[in-house]
Amino acid sequence: MRANCWMGRSHVEVQDVPDPRILNSRDAIVRITSTAICGSDLHLYNGFIPTMEKGDVLGHEFMGEVVETGPDVTGLRVGDRVVVPFPIACGACDACEHGLFSVCENSNPNAGMAEKMMGYSPAGIFGYSHMLGGFPGGQAEYARVPFADVGPIRIDDGLPDEQVLFLSDIFPTGWMGAEMCDITPGDVIAVWGAGPVGQFAIASAFLMGAERVIAIDRFPYRLRKAESSGAEVLDYERTDVREALRDMTAGRGPDACIDAVGVEAHHPAPLMYGYDRAKQAARVETDRPFALREAIMACRNGGVVAVVGVYGGFVDKFPMGSLMNRSITLRGAQCHVHRYLRPLLDRIRAGDIDPAFVISHRMRLEDAPCGYEMFRQKEDDCLKVVLTP
Amino acid sequence: MNEARHRKDDRPPRAPGWTSLGLGAAQLAAPGAVRRLAGVDDSAWARLLVPLAGVRELCHAALRYSRWAVRGPAGGTVEWVAEIVEDRPGEVVAWRSSRGAGVTGGGEVRFADAPGRRGTEVRVRLRYEPPYRAAGATVARLLGEHPEQRVRDDPRRFEQVMETGEVVRSEGAPEGAHAMRLLRRRPARPVATGGAP
Known part of the structure; x- marks a missing residue:
């Protein structure tokens, strides 16, 4: 089969x-009908996630048709159309029983590697390094899906691929970012990063009853997209974000902040950016936490900072004093996708949201390298690339 | 084996005897199931070796001792004879190995109820004196075959078998949790049909 492989930075x-x-x-073996490039795939592309090997098949957002099942798969049959969640979960361990699917205890055969880096091991993830299992991804014609009786959700009706594909990752991820904010009526939510996950976090925050959502990014096309969802926007290259957020909330600060940026954040001041970028290059620090630092500093006293942007390792200059003294709650997680599949599919069916709104480019799988480069360079207002094998 | 038989105070360790008998019988009767449960690849070698190992296990069981062999550093085999020194079902199994068999030491596995009905806690303790002592341990560690890593891998595989029914495999780590994969990684891409992973 054809598959998009990581061949180095x-x-x-x-x-x-x-x-x-x-x-x-x-x-189960799934014949893939649609797959997508995720912002977190760019972290792999740019070489910021350790334990990748030349030849690894990439991709963790995919859906398709079941073409083969193992002898113990129940509830799924050849011919079923399914969306596959990006974390692999056994459904039987203590974590899974508590709904913490992205920290499944059994799905990472290389748990030992992850423990060295993170203390304990999270779940295995498709196409996302050997530390997270060494599972081939779904930017391919076919994929093997472990625990097929636990993860994949069947799509029985005629909803097109583009409306349900993002149940695999970015819609639930954005949703969970908003959910972690414990939104109550009147809340102002600030979202760092208006990429696909940020867009879903914005839409989800409104669906949960946020009064105002403020999106922070530097690309006009992304900010326009956020505006079309009803968000107010800040271009961090033109505005002092903390100053603006203070003004917009009459000095209180946003009630909750969502970091939908992660490891490769940018900073408008070359000196600030250079400081962390140099440390990253020297491997003194693995992640550039500009968005996270700013989110913590900007959040109101007693507020919540929810992290759904992907971090790989360690950050420096973490504003711990601000967090501790101001009673900030910091939360983060790889999304427990399995939890949200059914309720979010129902939302799509009900017409509350059409996830296809983030798609900017459609390509053949063969053009994946071009898609990665466009997405990285933000060429042609690239927001989300969907690939068809 | 001789080593153990010549010791007069050796009481025949029953548990390993029965384990050996059960394992040997299973390996002979259903080699395919045993291979799958052990996460061994379905190669011609494995098809041959599993029943052969079964014959060997049965011999040991007949003699009511357990003899163990593990793949050591650089592909060699380390063998020893183990003697059960404590065996309380559902609580503890402890063993010690005889001396002069290449590797000496012993260990215990303890089972306890986790607080708040959170399942069973399994604690494995291994005492280990490697061949050639410190130098041997260093070499073994460099080759990724340190028992500490094994002791971490094995309960992980055990939990997988108990909770999901089998050892979880990925294309990048087809044999499941295995310390050697830290050294010799294969790419996360499908394993070619028929061949060994």
């Missing part, structure tokens, strides 16, 4: 690889 290549086959009895 800034280098992906669509190659011929063997077809996947069943390795565990609860596996």
Whole structure:
């Protein structure tokens, strides 16, 4: 089959690889009909996530048709149309039983590696480094899906791929970012990053009853998209964000802040950006936490900072004093996608939201390298690339 | 084996004997199921070795001792004879290995109810004196075969088998949790059909 493979920093290549086959009895093989490039794939592309190997198949947002099932798969049959959540979860461990699917205890065969980096191991993730399992991803014609009786959600009606594909990651991820903010009527929510996850966080915050949502980014096309969802916008290259947020909230600060940026944030001041970028290059620090620092400093006393942007390792100059003295709650997670599949599918069916609104480009799988480069360079107002094998 | 048989105070360790008998019988009767449960790849070698190992287990069981062999550093085999020194079902199994068999030491596995009905806590303790002592341990560690890593991998695989029914495999780590994968990684792409991973 053809598959998009990581071949080193800034280098992906669509190659011929063997077809996947069943390795565990609860596996299914899915013939992929739609897949997407995630902002977090750019962290891999740019070489910021450790334990990648040349030849790894990328992609963790995909859906398709079940073409083969292992002997112990129940509730899923050949021919079923499914969306696959990006974290792999067994459904039986203590974490899964408590709904914490992205920290499943059993789905990462390389848990030992993750423990060295993070203390304990989270779940395995499709196409996202060996530390997170060494599972091939879904930017391919076929994928093996472990625990197929737990993760994939069947789409029985005629909803087109583009409306349901993002249940695999970015819609639930944005939703959970907003959910972590404990939104009550009257709340002002600030969202750093108006990429696809940020867009879903904005839309979700409104669906949860936020009074105002403020989007922070530097690309006009992204800010326009946020505006069309009803958000007020701040261009951090033109505005002093903390000053503006203080003004907009009459000195209180936003009630909750969502970091939808993560490890590769930018800073308008070259000196500030250079400081962290240099440390990152020297491997003294792995992540550039501009958005996170600013979110904490900007949040109102007693507010919540929810982190759904992906971080890989360690950050410096963390405003701990601000967080502690001002009673800030910091939350973060890889999304527990499984929790949200059913309720969010119902929202899509009910017409509360059409997730396809983030799509800017449609390409063939063969053009994945071009898609990665466009997305990284933000060429042609690239917001979200959907690939068709 | 001789080593153990010549010791007069050795009481026949029953538990390993029965384990050996059960394992040997299972390996002979259903080698396929055992291979899958152990996460061994379905290669010609494995098809041959599993029943052979079964014969061996049965021999040991007949003699009511357990003899163990693990793949050591650089592909060698380390063997020893183990003697059960404590066996309380549902609570603890402890063993010690005889001396002069390449590796000496012992260990115990303890089971306890986790507080708040959160399942079972399994604690594995391993005492270990590697061949060639410190130098051997260093070499083994460099080769990724340190028992500490094994002791971390094994309960992980055990939990997977208990909770999901089998050892969880990925294309990048087809044999499941295994310390050697820290050194020799294969890319996360599908395993070619028929061949060994």
